[in-house]
Amino acid sequence: MAEENKYIYGLGRRKCAIAQVRVYPKGKGAFTINGREMKDYLPVFTWQERVNLALDKAGLKDIADISVRVLGGGTRAQADAISLGIARALIKMDADLRATLKPEGLLSRDARVKERKKFGLKKARKAPQWSKR
Numbered sequence: 001m002a003e004e005n006k007y008i009y010g011l012g013r014r015k016c017a018i019a020q021v022r023v024y025p026k027g028k029g030a031f032t033i034n035g036r037e038m039k040d041y042l043p044v045f046t047w048q049e050r051v052n053l054a055l056d057k058a059g060l061k062d063i064a065d066i067s068v069r070v071l072g073g074g075t076r077a078q079a080d081a082i083s084l085g086i087a088r089a090l091i092k093m094d095a096d097l098r099a100t101l102k103p104e105g106l107l108s109r110d111a112r113v114k115e116r117k118k119f120g121l122k123k124a125r126k127a128p129q130w131s132k133r
Helices: 044-060 075-093 095-101
Strands: 008-014 017-024 031-035 065-071
Touching: 008 075, 017 075, 044 075, 044 095, 065 075, 075 095
Parallel strands: 031 065
Antiparallel strands: 008 017, 017 065
């Protein structure tokens, strides 16, 4: 019984979003994010494509069940974090998939985050309008 519930874990991050991904290799293709179906949680089709890209390249879209717990950030950042988490879990499952996923850019973490606001400025770098008199 415990053998059926084995999963491979992958962690993905983007901006403030953190995705904890569990890939169950013996499944039927179910995909849940925070207890909801993927199509309900990510309504935009391009986000769904981004999340499924690693599974499509690996050929595991309808074979593996995926359960994701994601928090923080916006919906786009969450989609990118989920994608990275899935790719990392697939690499743990089969190291030969690295050659397939690496050229697609699925294994690189996008480290760009919002720059902090500085005092005396309106935003991180935008200064108030300068007046001569």
